[in-house]
Amino acid sequence: MTPGATAHQNPGGIMQVRAAIVSELNGPWRTETITIDEPHAHEVKVKMAFAGMCHSDEHLRTGDIAQDPAILEMISGRPSMFPIIGGHEGSGVVESVGEGVTALQPGDHVAVSFVPSCGTCEACASGRQYLCDLGATTLAGPMISDGTWRHHLGDVDLNRMTQLGSFSEYVVAHEASLVKIEPWFDLRAAALISCGISTGFGSATNRAEVRPGDVVAVIGCGGVGSGAIQGALHAGARAVVAIDTDSSKVERALALGATHGCATTLDAAFTILPDLTMGRNCDSVIITTGVLSSELVEQARSITAKGGIVVATSIAPYNQQSIDLNLFMFSMYNQELRGTVFGSVNPRYQIPRLLRLHHDGQLKIDELITREYTLDEVQLGYDDLAAGRNVRGVVRF
Ligand SMILES: [Zn+2]
Numbered sequence: 001m002t003p004g005a006t007a008h009q010n011p012g013g014i015m016q017v018r019a020a021i022v023s024e025l026n027g028p029w030r031t032e033t034i035t036i037d038e039p040h041a042h043e044v045k046v047k048m049a050f051a052g053m054c055h056s057d058e059h060l061r062t063g064d065i066a067q068d069p070a071i072l073e074m075i076s077g078r079p080s081m082f083p084i085i086g087g088h089e090g091s092g093v094v095e096s097v098g099e100g101v102t103a104l105q106p107g108d109h110v111a112v113s114f115v116p117s118c119g120t121c122e123a124c125a126s127g128r129q130y131l132c133d134l135g136a137t138t139l140a141g142p143m144i145s146d147g148t149w150r151h152h153l154g155d156v157d158l159n160r161m162t163q164l165g166s167f168s169e170y171v172v173a174h175e176a177s178l179v180k181i182e183p184w185f186d187l188r189a190a191a192l193i194s195c196g197i198s199t200g201f202g203s204a205t206n207r208a209e210v211r212p213g214d215v216v217a218v219i220g221c222g223g224v225g226s227g228a229i230q231g232a233l234h235a236g237a238r239a240v241v242a243i244d245t246d247s248s249k250v251e252r253a254l255a256l257g258a259t260h261g262c263a264t265t266l267d268a269a270f271t272i273l274p275d276l277t278m279g280r281n282c283d284s285v286i287i288t289t290g291v292l293s294s295e296l297v298e299q300a301r302s303i304t305a306k307g308g309i310v311v312a313t314s315i316a317p318y319n320q321q322s323i324d325l326n327l328f329m330f331s332m333y334n335q336e337l338r339g340t341v342f343g344s345v346n347p348r349y350q351i352p353r354l355l356r357l358h359h360d361g362q363l364k365i366d367e368l369i370t371r372e373y374t375l376d377e378v379q380l381g382y383d384d385l386a387a388g389r390n391v392r393g394v395v396r397f
């Protein structure tokens with residue numbers, strides 16, 4: 001359904017649009033008609049073109065990234081994240097801009113970024129925009145511009161996944177959450193690059209510091225893993241071992257350029273790595289499974305070489321406090337365990353660069369999109385993801 005068919009604006013500037021919302025923990029994705037206000041100062045209204053269906057939105061629905069009620073109360077005035085508009089990957093065209101917005105104008109093409117980058121906080125000023133201070137209320141809360149709400153369901157104010165809520169025909173977002181892209185870049189690829197692909201790619205090139213000749217293993221070959229595999233190859237990896245219990249995802253990873261594939265780290269340890277590395281194991285292992293569990297950390301470490309790096313890219317449950325780790329081997333092998341957000345790269349730098357790689361045929365994105373969905377099919381898309389029927393679903397508006 002086209003936005004024009006359903007969205008309409010009244011003279012007061014309030015617009016009715018359709019959006020996919022979760023109203024309660026473990027509740028279904030449901031498409032509702034909501035209202036959005038015109039952008040305030042430093043905000044931008046975007047007509048969405050595509051929204052990627054990343055696993056993180058499911059984490060939101062199932063409570064893995066549910067924040068402490070006391071913290072939520074403090075930042076948003078209520079103890080729950082719900083109701084919330086899902087979606088944090090996406091692309092679209094700027095419809096209108098609020099006062100003080102100088103870097104964007106109507107008609108500009110943009111990718112959304114779940115990591116805001118203000119450019120002036122200490123993290124941004126030191127070149128680490130992926131750690132921007134504006135990310136503090138990224139999970140829930142009012143607009144970061146002025147602490148008021150722009151999206152409403154009846155008279156209830158709506159949270160938006162990572163200050164975006166891209167499962168909506170139109171979104172109002174802070175200018176720091178939008179990255180301008182060239183109009184000739186592919187908007188569908190932009191939606192996937194805006195989070196999953198960039199996160200995976202940077203996990204390899206930046207956080208794992210993959211170097212020419214390295215052997216890299218990627219555990220979990222969905223959207224993020226697909227980015228990690230391609231990032232490792234671009235960085236010069238000699239071999240990339242794709243590990244996923246879903247054999248169809250391993251097949252796809254091999255098609256993307258992974259040199260070896262298997263179902264588990266045990267398979268890799270016994271059937272692939274002895275010959276491939278002469279028993280040295282992997283220079284780096286990147287964990288990009290749908291959910292990060294404690295056992296996976298030790299499994300990853302166990303196939304990491306002396307002096308190697310394990311990168312934890314996946315999201316673990318919010319309250320996960322302990323991990324399995326053989327501490328003796330960890331220290332005696334001089335290994336490292338590193339967390340990462342957005343692959344430890346800057347959205348304004350990474351998103352346009354990867355889009356250019358895609359444009360030039362050097363980054364495979366379209367091969368990952370198993371199916372497009374309508375806004376009304378978000379629940380179906382996540383059912384398909386859970387059943388292993390898609391690598392990445394995309395909502396086409
Ligand atoms: Zn994501």
Ligand SMILES: [Zn+2]
Nearest residue numbers: 118121124132
């Ligand atoms: Zn900042």
